[in-house]
Each structure stands twice: as C-alpha cells, then as structure tokens.
Amino acid sequence: MDGGIFCSFCKSEAVVTLAYANSCMCKKHFCEYVEKRFRRTVREFSMLKKGELVGIGLSGGKDSSVLLHLMHSLSKSLPLRLVAITIDEGIKGYRPPTVKIARQEAKKLGIMHKTYSFASVYGYSMDSVMKGKPQEAACSYCGVFRRHLLNKACKELGVQKLAIGHNLDDVSQTVLMNIMRNEPMRLLRFGGVAGIIEDEGFVPRIKPLMRIPEREIGLYAILKGIPIKFQECPYAYTAMRQTVRAQLNEMEEKYPGTKFRILNSFLEIKKIAKPPPPKERLKYCEKCGEPTNSKICACCKLVEKLD
Amino acid sequence: MALMVNGKKRKMTSGITCAQLVKKLSLSREECIVKVNGKPAADGRKIGAKDKVDVITIVFGG
Incomplete structure (x- = not known):
C-alpha cells in the first residue's frame, strides 16, 4: 500500500480521518463506530420502547436511507415495528429519483412503505407553489407542509414515534440559527x-x-453500498441555513469538534433552563384538525394564500 | 494522477495528500469524500502518479 494510512485500531488501511477524535479508521472500525453512536443516542434520550410502531421519515436521501438501515438492524435486537413514510414535495428532477430509492430500499428490507404527496394532499406541488414567487419563500412553504403531512400521516398509520434523519450538522446549525434569530423558546423545544x-x-x-x-x-x-443520489435541492441555495452550514464547516476544519461542542453545550443549557409553560392552551385547526396555537394552523393558512 | 471531481475531469499534480488536494480544489473537507483507486481514503493518504482519484461532494442543502 503506497502512501496509505493505517487504522488507529488495527493494521488495515484507513478510509477516514476523524480529526475531532484524533484518529483514523478502517471500514470495519468506522462502521462499528457509527452503529455504536446511533444505538448510544437512542439509549441516551430513551427514544424508543419495545414493541412500538415507529415511522421513519424516508426521503431516499443519504441520511434517511442510512437511518432506515440502522433502524432495521436495531429492530432485530429491540423488537420494533417499522413503517417508512416518504413525502413527495413535487420537485421535478430532484425528488423522483430519491422516491424510487426509498421504495426500493424499504422493499429490500421488508419494511412497509407509504408515500404522500403535497400535490394530492394540498393540491400544490412545490414546483407549482414556487411559480412566480421569490426564491427565499421555498423553505418556509416546504418545511410547514412537510411537518404537517408527516404528523398527519403518522396519526393515520397509528405511528407512536417518528424517526427523522437529522444529523449532527443539522442540529448544530439549528441551535446556532435559533440563537441568531433570537428564538430561545423554539430552541428549548429542540432536542433528541x-x-x-x-x-x-x-x-x-x-x-x-x-x-x-x-x-x-x-x-x-x-461503504455499506446503500444507494444514494448526491444532489442539491434546487430551492435550497436561498436558505439562511446554507450560510450557517458553510461557516460552521469552516469552523470545524479549523477547530475540529466544534459541531459536537455546540450540541453538547446546548444539551447542558437545556438541562438547567426550564422553558415556561405555553401561554395559551393548544387548539386544533378548524380546517384540518391538527394541533395549532391559533384558529387555523400555519399549513392551512399557506394553502389559503395559494388558493 | 487521473483526477475526477464530481464526475468531471480535472488536472492536478501528484505527490500531495488527499487533504491537500481538497484544499487545492477550494472544497471543504466537511463536504466531500476522496476515493483513491475506488476506495475512500484518509486525509493523510499520499496520492501517487498512477493513482485514480475521485472527489465526491456529499453534503448538500435541502
């Protein structure tokens, strides 16, 4: 092996350098490391109980596909019932290939799979929503519709917990963005x-x-041969998250472990900061019946705006 | 070396490490993976003249 680097734990060739852990790992040790961290996180936050029906938000992208495989493997030792839920936002050229992957991967693992689309539920695909609108509007529509539809789908299917593929980058970005937007209450609601x-x-x-x-x-x-499409959402470049992502990645390169430290600091603060109870009792949307703070939920308001 | 960056041919001198290559391409280490001769490689892996190198961006928004 010319110019190769060895695993810090065995004599095999390393496939990755983990600067924050000051180590290099071969395929075997790296995969075990990822699987252990996944299981440890599930235990740390008491995320799952034996026998629960767990929904997996499966876009068919890398995060949710890896989550699907890890949940499937976990369900062998912690008996769980799994159902994969795909939301098709209706973004031409971007979503159809990943919906296909989602269907295939769920089938391969023998996991029930359900697809719900914005177009069939709300009457609008993201492409039609975005016609004539400023680009920055995309994430606010898409995020509200997706959360609403996932919650609705879970209740329809009798799902008790919904597992989503948010990774360390996503959560550290969210922590920073909530601070930058001065939304401490929203931040305190966030977590595992x-x-x-x-x-x-x-x-x-x-x-x-x-x-x-x-x-x-x-x-x-x-490394596990999980099929993935590495592509960017055509509407994503407009989001503030992109700027935070780039800056956080620069920080991580200069100061390895930054993302972990942001998450850990937030979790420590959360332990001691008790959020006040909600000012008003939760209501249910007069149109769709989903929980909301006002008469009409944010999703139905957006649909009204489009009609 | 034979270098491909996200499926496109690029030119670069060999004798550098994967981490140096990513830096020279103005990419972020946090957003891409370097494969040498078909296998993902560690940052310090030296790239030889006969190596086939693929750089894949794996982190996107959305």
Whole structure:
C-alpha cells in the first residue's frame, strides 16, 4: 500500500480521518463506530420502547436511507415495528429519483412503505407553489407542509414515534440559527426527542443520527453500498441555513469538534433552563384538525394564500 | 494522477495528500469524500502518479 494510512485500531488501511477524535479508521472500525453512536443516542434520550410502531421519515436521501438501515438492524435486537413514510414535495428532477430509492430500499428490507404527496394532499406541488414567487419563500412553504403531512400521516398509520434523519450538522446549525434569530423558546423545544408540548395530536419525533456528522453518514452509505443520489435541492441555495452550514464547516476544519461542542453545550443549557409553560392552551385547526396555537394552523393558512 | 471531481475531469499534480488536494480544489473537507483507486481514503493518504482519484461532494442543502 503506497502512501496509505493505517487504522488507529488495527493494521488495515484507513478510509477516514476523524480529526475531532484524533484518529483514523478502517471500514470495519468506522462502521462499528457509527452503529455504536446511533444505538448510544437512542439509549441516551430513551427514544424508543419495545414493541412500538415507529415511522421513519424516508426521503431516499443519504441520511434517511442510512437511518432506515440502522433502524432495521436495531429492530432485530429491540423488537420494533417499522413503517417508512416518504413525502413527495413535487420537485421535478430532484425528488423522483430519491422516491424510487426509498421504495426500493424499504422493499429490500421488508419494511412497509407509504408515500404522500403535497400535490394530492394540498393540491400544490412545490414546483407549482414556487411559480412566480421569490426564491427565499421555498423553505418556509416546504418545511410547514412537510411537518404537517408527516404528523398527519403518522396519526393515520397509528405511528407512536417518528424517526427523522437529522444529523449532527443539522442540529448544530439549528441551535446556532435559533440563537441568531433570537428564538430561545423554539430552541428549548429542540432536542433528541422533539417538543416540550405534549399533546396527543403531536407524534413525538426522534433524531437517532443527531450525534453523527453528515459527512460520516455519507461515507457510511458508500461503504455499506446503500444507494444514494448526491444532489442539491434546487430551492435550497436561498436558505439562511446554507450560510450557517458553510461557516460552521469552516469552523470545524479549523477547530475540529466544534459541531459536537455546540450540541453538547446546548444539551447542558437545556438541562438547567426550564422553558415556561405555553401561554395559551393548544387548539386544533378548524380546517384540518391538527394541533395549532391559533384558529387555523400555519399549513392551512399557506394553502389559503395559494388558493 | 487521473483526477475526477464530481464526475468531471480535472488536472492536478501528484505527490500531495488527499487533504491537500481538497484544499487545492477550494472544497471543504466537511463536504466531500476522496476515493483513491475506488476506495475512500484518509486525509493523510499520499496520492501517487498512477493513482485514480475521485472527489465526491456529499453534503448538500435541502
């Protein structure tokens, strides 16, 4: 092996350098490391209980596909019932290939798979929503519709927990963005198991990949032969998150471990900062019946705006 | 070396490490993976003249 680097734990060739851990790892040790962190995160936040019906938000991208495989493997030792849920936002050229991957991967693992589309539920695809609108509007529509539809789908299917593929990069970006936007209450609702608002209308969301950096999820997918499409959402460049992502990556290169430290600091602060109870009791949307703070939920308001 | 960056041919001198290559391409180490002769490689892996190198961007928004 010319010019090769060895694993810090055995004599095999290294496939990755983990600067924050000051180590290099071969395929075997790296995959075990990712799997251990996933299981440890599930235990740390008591995310799952034996026998639960767990929904997996499966876009068919790298994060959710890796999550699907890890959840499937976990379900062998911790008996769980799994159902994969794909939301088709209706973005031409971007979503159809990943929906196909989602269907194939769920079938391969013998996991029930359901697809819901913006167009069939709300009457608008993201492409039609975006016609004639400023680019920066995309994420606010897409995020509200997706959260609403995932929650609705989970309740329809009797899902008790919804696992989503948010990784360390996503959560560290969210922590910073909430601080930058001066939204401390929203920040305190954030976490491994989302929500301080407990209501039967909300299906709890869990983030078992929150301690795994995005790059490592991509590498794990490559090493495990999980099919993935590396492509960018055509509307994503407009989001503030892109700027935060680039700056955070620059910080991580200069000061390895930054993303972990942001998450850990936030989790420590959360332990001591008790959020005040909600000012008003939760209501249910007069149009769709989903939980909301006002008469009409944010999703139905957006649909009204489009009609 | 034979270098491909996201499926496109590029030119670069050999004798550098994967980390140096990523830097020379003005990419972020956090957003891409370097494969040498078909296998993902560690940052310090030296690239030889006969190596086939693929740089793949794996982190996108959305």
